[in-house]
Amino acid sequence: MISIVCDVCKKAVPNAMPGKNFIYVTDKAICKSCEAELEEKTRAALTKDPQYSLAGFQSHYLGILRKMCG
Numbered sequence: 001m002i003s004i005v006c007d008v009c010k011k012a013v014p015n016a017m018p019g020k021n022f023i024y025v026t027d028k029a030i031c032k033s034c035e036a037e038l039e040e041k042t043r044a045a046l047t048k049d050p051q052y053s054l055a056g057f058q059s060h061y062l063g064i065l066r067k068m069c070g
Contacts, residue, residue, distance in 0.1 A: 008034040008068045026062070028069055038065060 004016035007028040016022055022031050030038065038061070045060045046052065 004029050006031040006034055008038075008065075025065060028065065030065075034068070038068060041068075 002016050004013040004022055005011065006013060006022065008030055011031065013022045013029075013031050018024065022029055023035055024030075025038075041064045042057070042061045045064065046057065049056060049060075
């Protein structure tokens with residue numbers, strides 16, 4: 001059994017199973033509820049940006065993730 005602590009909310013993930021109740025993004029472990037919050041914030045940031053690009057998405061996604069973890 002592995003012990004995982006979400007890097008965003010700092011709570012332990014019970015019965016941790018990758019892809020099921022937590023994910024890894026770069027070097028961060030994120031629980032599903034924080035992942036949903038990250039995706040919502042990214043979606044909101046991208047609606048303000050008139051031009052969509054993969055590089056822009058990645059930049060917003062990782063920038064928001066850094067803010068949430070720090």
